Amino acid sequence: MRTIDWVDGAIEIVDQTRLPDECVTVRITSVAELIGAIRRLAVRGAPALGVAGALGVVLAGDDPEAVARLRAARPTAVNLAWGVDQAAAWLPQGRAAVLATALRIRDEDIAACVAMGERGADLLAPAETTGRLRVMTVCNTGALAAVERGTALGVVQTLHERGRLAEVLALETRPLLQGARLTCWELGRMGARHRLVTDGAGPYLLARGGIDAVLIGADRIAANGDTANKIGSYALALGAARAGVPFYVVAPETTIDFATPSGEHIEIEDRGAEEVVSVRGVRVAPEGTAAVNPAFDVTPHDLITAIITDKRVIRP
Ligand code: MRU
Numbered sequence: 001m002r003t004i005d006w007v008d009g010a011i012e013i014v015d016q017t018r019l020p021d022e023c024v025t026v027r028i029t030s031v032a033e034l035i036g037a038i039r040r041l042a043v044r045g046a047p048a049l050g051v052a053g054a055l056g057v058v059l060a061g062d063d064p065e066a067v068a069r070l071r072a073a074r075p076t077a078v079n080l081a082w083g084v085d086q087a088a089a090w091l092p093q094g095r096a097a098v099l100a101t102a103l104r105i106r107d108e109d110i111a112a113c114v115a116m117g118e119r120g121a122d123l124l125a126p127a128e129t130t131g132r133l134r135v136m137t138v139c140n141t142g143a144l145a146a147v148e149r150g151t152a153l154g155v156v157q158t159l160h161e162r163g164r165l166a167e168v169l170a171l172e173t174r175p176l177l178q179g180a181r182l183t184c185w186e187l188g189r190m191g192a193r194h195r196l197v198t199d200g201a202g203p204y205l206l207a208r209g210g211i212d213a214v215l216i217g218a219d220r221i222a223a224n225g226d227t228a229n230k231i232g233s234y235a236l237a238l239g240a241a242r243a244g245v246p247f248y249v250v251a252p253e254t255t256i257d258f259a260t261p262s263g264e265h266i267e268i269e270d271r272g273a274e275e276v277v278s279v280r281g282v283r284v285a286p287e288g289t290a291a292v293n294p295a296f297d298v299t300p301h302d303l304i305t306a307i308i309t310d311k312r313v314i315r316p
Pocket of ligand 1: 045046047077138141152216217
């Protein structure tokens with residue numbers, strides 16, 4: 001299965017708002033539709049957004065305003081703007097050149113996720129060791145966040161394929177429940193043992209022991225290693241540091257943003273009150289309750305044991 005692809009002149013995505021209830025593919029033929037899909041998280045996750053941005057430029061063609069609107073559809077994941085810029089640089093050469101660039105980005109993401117999975121599994125469970133690992137993760141960093149395989153969940157998948165995975169503890173990831181809806185769906189399809197955990201239980205379970213590593217993805221890694229990722233990542237990093245559990249960020253090199261010196265310069269998307277006061281369309285707070293809804297947080301680099309990319313392992 002591919003989360004996003006170019007099929008017969010249009011973008012096809014798995015509509016992630018409908019999972020885990022149904023796995024439906026939708027065709028996207030205009031930039032306006034694509035921006036809508038990105039904003040409602042029908043397509044999401046940094047690597048998938050990079051591919052969406054690049055393919056979107058094929059739809060935008062010679063309309064600079066459409067390209068600019070697409071580039072700004074969501075602010076935190078650097079891959080979206082990166083993918084748009086990579087493809088838009090080929091606009092003077094024509095549509096075929098733009099499409100070829102977008103397809104190259106798609107194929108490079110597939111290869112990068114394989115490489116990250118292998119590098120991460122080699123690091124966490126070296127061949128000369130034995131035993132299975134229990135890992136904790138947040139949000140969804142699997143195939144649904146990329147093209148065919150994931151980043152942090154790509155490492156989990158490789159561990160599972162090598163028979164080195166004991167269990168995944170997946171944080172549910174309020175407000176939009178990517179952990180419960182998407183990660184548990186993917187782990188179930190993989191046949192990997194997993195249990196769902198409420199977000200607040202993460203740091204406590206780390207303190208209680210028995211967890212070998214925390215693995216998260218990244219939406220933007222600043223030049224100094226500070227990492228923006230799904231809200232809840234910072235709490236896990238603090239809990240992991242206190243408990244002495246290694247904390248790994250798994251992301252392709254394309255998520256590293258050397259133009260952003262440190263985490264405080266990363267724009268954090270606030271998605272508004274509605275997602276917080278309700279769960280999947282059902283209001284759970286009193287009518288009129290105000291809410292704050294940062295979609296991401298920033299983990300300072302000193303709390304990160306290592307960043308695993310498709311090319312290297314970066315340590316502080
Ligand atoms: O709001 P989302 O679902 O797009 O957030 C996704 C994440 O935070 C992921 O961890 C990140 O994009 C890395 S995905 C491999």
